[in-house]
Amino acid sequence: SAGPVAAEGAAAAAEGAGEARRPLVGIIMGSDSDLATMKAAAQVLEEFGVPLELTVVSAHRTPERMMDYARSAASRGLRVIIAGAGGAAHLPGMVAAMTALPVVGVPVKPSGAHLDGLDALLSIVQMPRGVPVATVAIGNAANAGLLAVRILGAADPELRARMEAYQEGMRESVLGKAERLEQ
């Protein structure tokens, strides 16, 4: 199929759910060469049991596909879109212009890039007033996944509890390291 690939979250698998749940988060990227960076977002969502879909949508090479994706996203049940691109990274902003869903932008540093991803960062973060894109650090797709979990968790106490447990895990990990250093 030409459509996005749906991945079932860990929680659904654990529940033994036979049918895949509808994706809540759409992960899109300008090129399959962005996948090495963007797969970290999918991994986070899978860890939290959030159903996702993942595909390639290019603002410049497939503009009509980008419009179709953005305009149909909410009615297809998506709640958050994570969009990553490198270079002249117009994908997150253009998608945000064509949907009312929250869009998280990931600046990708393509291999061999001359500007180290700074071009993508500025393209994504410098949105005009009225059309926000929540921009994470260059290459930090994991944070995009975590932000999507937080957005969904605002109205989902169970998911929010999983985020609190994740934060507690980080806290314990850092305290353990501090303790070992101080010995």
Ligand code: RP5
């Ligand atoms: C951008 O150009 C993509 O998001 C990618 O980061 C970069 C290079 O794309 P390819 O030439 O590898 O397809 O549009």
